[in-house]
Amino acid sequence: MTLVLFRDINYQGPYRVFRGSQSVADLRTLGFNNQTSSLILVGRRLSDQEIRRIQASRSAPGGIVTIRP
Numbered sequence: 742m743t744l745v746l747f748r749d750i751n752y753q754g755p756y757r758v759f760r761g762s763q764s765v766a767d768l769r770t771l772g773f774n775n776q777t778s779s780l781i782l783v784g785r786r787l788s789d790q791e792i793r794r795i796q797a798s799r800s801a802p803g804g805i806v807t808i809r810p
Contacts, residue, residue, distance in 0.1 A: 743787040746777040751799040754778075760786055781805065 742761065746768075748754035757773050759765050768774045781787070781801060791802070801807050 743781070743783050743785065745781045745787065745792055745795075746773065747779045747781075747796075748773075748776045750778045752779050752781065752795045752801070753799065756792070756796075758787075758789075758792065 744759040744765065745752075745756055746759075747756045755773075755776075757768075757771055768776070781792075781795065783805060787795075795802065
């Protein structure tokens with residue numbers, strides 16, 4: 742599993758990646774508290790290259806649901 746939190750909308754700006762069964766308990770310790778504006782959560786491991794492609798295209802890859810406010 743991969744969770745990617747992006748600071749800005751459309752998967753832009755600085756981001757934090759969590760892979761596998763890693764706990765995401767307190768984002769304050771990472772300096773990312775109240776920073777997330779978009780995210781990707783998938784049931785597989787995304788590579789750093791795939792994450793860079795998401796940022797370059799400003800859209801989620803095929804097969805991933807996008808939720809908009």
